[in-house]
Amino acid sequence: YARRLKRNHQGYGDTFFIDEVFVKIQGKQHYLWRAVDQDGEVVDVFLQPRRDAKAAKRFFKRLFKRHDAEPRKIVTDKLRSYSVAHRELIPDTLHDTRQYTNNRAELSHQPTRVRERGMREFKSVEQAQGFLSVHAEVYNLFNLGRHLVSAKHYRSFRQRAFASWEKAVTI
Structure with a gap:
């Protein structure tokens, strides 16, 4: 489903908040x-055994290959990697490491943690990566920012989200 949902996606913002957990x-x-854009949409998730410089470079390469362009700015914590x-x-990209500026990425881990607890941990790396990729796309589809729009617009966004979901799951 993730591939089909990604195909219909409109694009991400130009600021990426990046974090690891x-x-x-x-x-x-x-x-x-995990990389999240300024609107709270999950851009990419990637599971790795380490968090050294090599792992960070691998994640950045994967992220920019999938995104097609470099972001204007990245926001991270102070991890040297x-x-x-x-x-x-x-x-050439701006890099912000100030305290508290990375909270958007830190908070984006919460829905994953809830699902992980419900599943009683992940069983394998492949299963975890597969689940997390799909979970990110579904989260992006249905996380509509209710507090930012009127009820009328929210209903239309919700109908569009369910129509996209229906299109993705039917073959």
Whole structure:
């Protein structure tokens, strides 16, 4: 479903908030890297066993390959791996590491944590990556920002979201 939903997506903003969080899979610690744009839409998620500079560069390459363009600005925490990847791959992009500016990315992990608890942890890396990719696309589709629009517009956005979902799940 994720591929079909992505095909209909309109595009992301020009500021990416990037963060990583640990996830246990079969007792081993892995890192879930996530990029969110300024509107709160999940741009990409990627599961890796490490969070060093090599892992950060791998995530950045994957992110920009899928996004087709460099963002105007990236916002991260102070993890040194981000600075290395930024310096080597996208030196012309602004890089903000001030405290609290990365809260949008930090909060984007919450829906995933809720689903992870309900599933009683992930069983394998492949299962986790597959689930997280689909979950991100479905979240983007149905997370409509109710507080930002009138009830009339919200209903029309919701109808459009369900129509897109119906189109994606029917073959």
